[in-house]
Amino acid sequence: MIVPAPFDVESVRSDFPILASTVHGKPLTYLDSAATSQKPQSVVSAIEKYYALENANIHRGLHYLSEKATDAYESTRVQVADFIGVSDSDTIIFTRGATESINIIAHGFVESVLQKGDEILISHMEHHANIVPWQIACEKTGAILKVSPVNEDGSLDLVAMEQLINERTKLLAIVHVSNSLGTVNPVEAIIKIAHANAVPVLLDGSQSVPHQTVDISKIGCDFFVFSGHKILGPTGIGVLWAKREWLEQFPPYQSGGDMIERVDFDGTTYKAIPGKFEAGTPHIAGVIGLSAAIRYLNDMDRLGAYRHEQELLSLATEQLQDINGLRIIGTASPKASVISFVFDGIHAHDIGTFLDADAIAIRSGHHCTQPLLKRFGVPATARASFAFYNNEDDVDRLVKALKKLKKFFT
Amino acid sequence: MKNDSLDELYQSIILEHNKRPSNYGHLGCATHTAEGFNPLCGDKCTVHLNVVDQLIEAIKFEAACCAICKASASMMTNALLGKSLAQAEKFTLRVDRILSDDNLDYLESDGDLVSLNGVKNFPARIKCASLPWRTYQAAISQKNRAVLE
Numbered sequence: 001m002i003v004p005a006p007f008d009v010e011s012v013r014s015d016f017p018i019l020a021s022t023v024h025g026k027p028l029t030y031l032d033s034a035a036t037s038q039k040p041q042s043v044v045s046a047i048e049k050y051y052a053l054e055n056a057n058i059h060r061g062l063h064y065l066s067e068k069a070t071d072a073y074e075s076t077r078v079q080v081a082d083f084i085g086v087s088d089s090d091t092i093i094f095t096r097g098a099t100e101s102i103n104i105i106a107h108g109f110v111e112s113v114l115q116k117g118d119e120i121l122i123s124h125m126e127h128h129a130n131i132v133p134w135q136i137a138c139e140k141t142g143a144i145l146k147v148s149p150v151n152e153d154g155s156l157d158l159v160a161m162e163q164l165i166n167e168r169t170k171l172l173a174i175v176h177v178s179n180s181l182g183t184v185n186p187v188e189a190i191i192k193i194a195h196a197n198a199v200p201v202l203l204d205g206s207q208s209v210p211h212q213t214v215d216i217s218k219i220g221c222d223f224f225v226f227s228g229h230k231i232l233g234p235t236g237i238g239v240l241w242a243k244r245e246w247l248e249q250f251p252p253y254q255s256g257g258d259m260i261e262r263v264d265f266d267g268t269t270y271k272a273i274p275g276k277f278e279a280g281t282p283h284i285a286g287v288i289g290l291s292a293a294i295r296y297l298n299d300m301d302r303l304g305a306y307r308h309e310q311e312l313l314s315l316a317t318e319q320l321q322d323i324n325g326l327r328i329i330g331t332a333s334p335k336a337s338v339i340s341f342v343f344d345g346i347h348a349h350d351i352g353t354f355l356d357a358d359a360i361a362i363r364s365g366h367h368c369t370q371p372l373l374k375r376f377g378v379p380a381t382a383r384a385s386f387a388f389y390n391n392e393d394d395v396d397r398l399v400k401a402l403k404k405l406k407k408f409f410t
Numbered sequence: 411m412k413n414d415s416l417d418e419l420y421q422s423i424i425l426e427h428n429k430r431p432s433n434y435g436h437l438g439c440a441t442h443t444a445e446g447f448n449p450l451c452g453d454k455c456t457v458h459l460n461v462v463d464q465l466i467e468a469i470k471f472e473a474a475c476c477a478i479c480k481a482s483a484s485m486m487t488n489a490l491l492g493k494s495l496a497q498a499e500k501f502t503l504r505v506d507r508i509l510s511d512d513n514l515d516y517l518e519s520d521g522d523l524v525s526l527n528g529v530k531n532f533p534a535r536i537k538c539a540s541l542p543w544r545t546y547q548a549a550i551s552q553k554n555r556a557v558l559e
Contacts (some may be wrong), residue, residue, distance in 0.1 A: 084551065346430075347476035349451060350420075353532060357416040366452040379452050379474040409477070 007304035009391045015040040015296075016389055029397045032339050034179050034385030035363050036229045037210060039293075043232055046292035047285050057281055059258055068251040068271070073284055074340040076291040077274065083294050084205075084224065085215035086241055093277045094287055097238035101225035102173070104240055104277060105202060106133035107332045108250030109171060116142030119168045121199070123161070123185075124150040124375055125178045128368040130204050134173060143170070150375055154181040154330035158189065165197045172201045173223075176208035179266035180369040180383065181330025182313075182338030184208070191220050198244075206230055210387065211309060211336045213302055216241065228286060233293035237286030240277070247273045305388035309337040312386045312395055319399045325406060329376050337386035340367070343402075346409045348380035354408065355382075358401045419526030419535070420477065421484075427522070428477035433487035437470040446545030448537050453479055457545045464495045470544075472493040476538050478529060483542035485522045495550060502543045509536050 013019045016038045021028050030038060050072070056065035058073045081089035095101045109120075116203055120134045124147050138145045146169075148161040156174075165172070172194045177184050187203060192199045200222035208214055209226045225248065228237040242250075252259055252270055261269040261281040270276045316339055321324055325344040343351060352364030363383045366373050373381065384398055437443075437458035446455045449469035453475040460468035469491050471483045486505075490498045503521075507514055508526050516524050529539045537558050 181481070216486075348533070349453075349476035349538065350478070353419065353535060354416065364451070370452060379454065408420070409428075 005301075005304075007301060007308040007388070009198075009308060009389065012300070012389050013391065015042070017041055017044075019389060023359035023361075024357060029360040029394045031384040031390065031391075031394060031398060032228070032361045032363050033210070033387035034207060034367075034383065036235065037232050037291075037387055038389065039232055039234070040264075040296050043234070043289050043292040044294055047234060047289045050285050050288045056245045058284055069284055072291065073282070073287050074271045076287045079291055079294055080239055081241075083298070084226075084241065085217040085219075087217070088244060090273050091241055091244050091247060093240040093242075093274045094282055095225075095238045095240050095277075096236055096283070097227040097229070098204060098225045099227075099238075101238055101240035102129055102202070102204065103133050104250070104253045105173075105223055105242065105246075106137045107253050108246065110137045110140050111251050113170055114138075114141035114143045115350075117168060118143040118170045119146050119166070120144075121146045121148060121161070121164055121169050123148045123156055123174050125154070125156070125181060125183065125369065125372045126173070126175055127179055127204065127206070128370070129206075129236075130132075130173050130175060130202075130271055131371070145369075148174075150372065151332070153332045154178065154183045155332035156183075156185055156190070158186070158193070162193050163192070165194065165199055165363075167197075168197045169197065172199050173204070174201065175204045175206075176214075177205075177211065177336045178330065178369075178372075179338070180205045180340050180367040180372055180381070181332070182335040182340070182385075183330055183332045183334055184334040187219055187221065195220070198237070207336060207338070212306055218262060222246065228290040228293065231293055234286050237283050237290050244273070247277070250277075252276050252279065258282075266410050296392050303331075309386055309388055309390075312390055312392070313337040313339070314393065316384065316386065316395045316398065319395065320402070323399070323402055323406065325410075326402065327382055329378065331359035336385060339385075340381040340383045342378050342381050343406070346405065350409065351382040351402075351405060354405045355398070356403050358397065360398055360401055360405075362398075415531045417526065419532055421525040421528060423522050423525040424477060424481040427484040428482035429517055431471075431484035433470045433484065435470050435472065437468055439468065440470075442549040444545050444549035444554050444556055446541050446548065446558070448475075448479075448485070448541050448558045450537070450558070451455070451476075453538065453541060455479060455483055455541050455545050457483070457542060457549050459546075459549055461550070463497065466490050466493055466495070466498060471542060473542075475541070476535075478526075478535055479541050480540040482526060482539040485526070486542050486546060489521065489523060490546070496548070498550075504548060505543055506540070509539055 056069045058070040077092045078089045101198040149157045191201045202223035203221040229235040256279040329340045348364035349356045440458040442459040455473040458470045469487045512531045544556045
């Protein structure tokens, strides 16, 4: 039997220049990867190389550089399709991020699906990006937004969810992994329930793609969205995937150059997908950076990385639980390497500022999930999120600082 | 270095007001009430006032917020209780200067409010300190909501 080599976190860390930096004269402890991941040098270099040596617009120039840029851009579409288990790369649309991806879907539903009295079902643990577009879609069409409840441990109540699905339900829009709690939702079971009722499912993969391999052909959802900057890529680039028939049915979200087939003052015809949804000069450098990020992930031992993150999660959970007055919000299993917590009598902002003095970066606040935090009766939490490039020293520093914090404030 | 300014931010007066805030709670006889929100972080602060003949006869606050915000609210209620609305306005302008001006000469009348001077080194936290004061201003101008942009 071949024993896999252990995950070499120190070697991985050396790929990320920022992890060797200091903040306030102390080594950086970056525990905010759920907000945005750090970038390996290969991603930074790919973007720099494009701008320095290969910069050109795509889809229009007949010159060498334009063709090269077009190739880089379009081959990334195929790379992204492979990365998430999609065979038809025309169904990969580049967007500004998961938020814009969801907005495109919501726009499509407003324009071509929703009628008065229809229902959209979301869950209580959604990010604002998967709540507000649906609220607006409902306002515009007279549809009704339904919310599936969350259990005390931070898992979804699937029985309640099934009961909320009926013949008026036009879409189930749900997060794959919760950004606030870390809960990994049983999406295959959820999709089975939805599809048994002929309800399509949108999965927000913003927090799942960074931690695990995602195979849409296996999961079987109808829409999938994620952001590049959470998977080592640059900000301002994201992905919308949908089944071809939906993309063909939806009208364009934005219009202008690069999305047309023919423009005449008598009328205009649009490109087929994916061009129909990519008006204007796209974020070419972002796509090139995303390509380098996916290459990095594909070349890495992702299973080893996942196991390493889970070890950090167990270690941190165990040690944080031992701190008197600290309460972890979200204890469902399985869980991604995200720990939200509150402290008796100490507000999350004070925790954030205090940890920052020790160069520990965490997120404090509502994490764009205000309804979820309200459900747990807290206005804000502190959230430490671990990526594969974090190590045990990071956990130690967090725990030590939190013990100091308790003395300081009480 | 940063640890020194951490002590400046969380001066003992602030920690004390955070632990044992003055004038915390609901006010049955309120003539003016407003809720203040900081959408960036979700902090919430409610200010209740009883104003008679331009005089603040009673002031209380309720809050779900950080130590800086709670201490600022607590000190505000102490500073404004029994003051005229004109005097109160002067205090609110004064606090804005304490939160921004590096070369301010402090006055005896500033009292505990001087302890907010460490906040200006933490730009992300200035709104925490100003939220109660903006909420007070909203209440007095008969707006029931103050939302910091």
